[in-house]
Amino acid sequence: MDKIELIATATFGLEAIVAREVRKLGFDEVKVENARVTFLASLADICRANLWLRSADRVLVKMGEFPARSFTELFDQTRELPWSDWLPANANFPVQGKSIRSKLFSVPDCQAIVKKAVVESLKGRYHQEWFEESGPRYTIEVALLKDIATLTLDSSGAGLHKRGYRQLSSAAPLKETLAAAMIDLSRWHPDRLMFDPFCGSGTIPIEAAMIALNQAPGLKREFAAEKWPVIPQKHWLDARSEANDLLKRDLTLKIRGTDINKEVLSLARYHARQAGLEKHIHFQQMPVNQLQTREKYGFLICNPPYGQRLEDLPSVEKLYRDMASVFKKNLETWSFYILTAHKDFEHVFGRRADKRRKLYNGRIETHFYQFFGPKPPRRKHEAEMLENDFDKAGQGKGLI
Known part of the structure; x- marks a missing residue:
């Protein structure tokens, strides 16, 4: 898997901030849409994105996107996606769904069809008729918008707002x-x-x-993806080690x-x-x-x-x-x-x-x-450094 398409979901109004965070992580091919930011990444980047994104809601692996105006189209095209590249034979894969302004408006029916299509796809790879779903969790989402179906896997598990430090909450907590x-x-x-x-x-x-x-x-x-066999544990260890190394522990x-x-x-x-x-x-x-x-x-x-x-x-x-x-x-x-x-x-x-x-x-x-309040005056040494920089560049003369 050389390149994977990831989706960082975002609350409305925060897309530009999430996109800035994605670019800060080093991703260049970034596409911003309503409530999501899409970018190309590697398996190791699934770990980094989950660890570092501050304002995103989740990190999803985009499995496919296609027109779906009938249940037959939804079933056939879902079955053709490479599910076995991600899901082991014992994968636990519940299906969630949503539909906005689409002909396929019955979300429970869409969920059932996607579930059946994924099972049919896995049968061809694992040569078995029944899957016990006792293994790691791969939450699949089918999102229909104006007759376009997007199929994703949720790599985050609990939403990214759950940092791990807030076990208790007040009456109206801010995410x-x-x-x-x-x-x-x-x-x-x-x-x-x-x-x-x-x-x-x-x-x-x-x-x-x-x-x-x-x-x-x-x-x-x-994160949910920490238990996915397709992602080597070394990727998670390296990502966490990098995060620990980048901590600025000595700041006051x-x-x-x-x-x-x-x-x-x-x-x-x-x-x-x-x-x-x-x-x-x-x-x-x-x-x-x-x-x-x-x-x-x-x-x-x-x-x-x-x-x-x-x-x-x-x-x-x-x-x-x-x-x-x-x-x-x-x-x-x-x-x-x-x-x-x-x-x-x-x-x-x-x-x-x-x-x-x-x-x-x-x-x-x-x-x-x-x-906005006024900017604080520059400290003396900062002003002197700036003046020296201007002089060196030959641009400091004539300024008021």
Whole structure:
């Protein structure tokens, strides 16, 4: 298998971020579509993609794509795909499905037909009539969109948002993949303070620390494809060894998380310990209206309450006004990045965002409001280095 087509699935709005992560891993032939990023890879790259992608939902192996306007077409073309190259005789292969604007709209029927076609394909290779399915799991998905069927194998197993550090959760947890995307969009620099005043169970601070330390998000979990015989165990060992070698263990980070809820902060501290990051993050109980800092420049990234229930709106809008007041008073030169589903957030907050982006928190449509603070002045030695570079290039004269 020289080249394999992989699909990194993505929540709507995060495709460009996932594509950037894919390219950062060294893949050039990248195609971005709604809710997915497709790229060519090798068997070893299945391991690397699962370990390193922060904002993707899953890594799927693309088995085939073809028009399917009838059940006969779906069966015949599914049977012709190289299932035995991937599935051993004892493979456990449940079939999942979805159909959008296709003639084959009955998902249970499509699942049954794909299952039967895969069995027929495996019969020809293994010369047996019945498969006990007692071995490793190969979840097959048949996705139909406008009469085009895409057949995939799920190499991830549990979604990639499950990093392995969050065993417990608060009432409305933010997905780790979305938190990582928010940090990416903020362009936060690890040498600056990053603060979350609504940290809940700690997801945003923990994801920020993982990014700063270059800790692969999948380093502390397992994946379905680790049990696939087709992928040599050496590939997984090499990928994990590489990830460990790339960790920046000696960095000193300035990451803070506060919350008004004492119980939820105990979860945040527990999760930070599980991630091995407790020494890099400071958690503290504090209401947002008491926020103070000595840092002149920093990044505030948060996911405050949305007030989706009508009875919660007055208290949530008061919270937003409190945020605006304390941010203006104590964080005048900071940058703010705020995720909320409140339709009139900018009006309540009293300030128009410099940029906003539609994102989905689960099934909830939200906007990521971005308020840019001034850039900190260059340190003296940085300015001198820049001036020397200009002089060396002969371009430093005449500048104001």
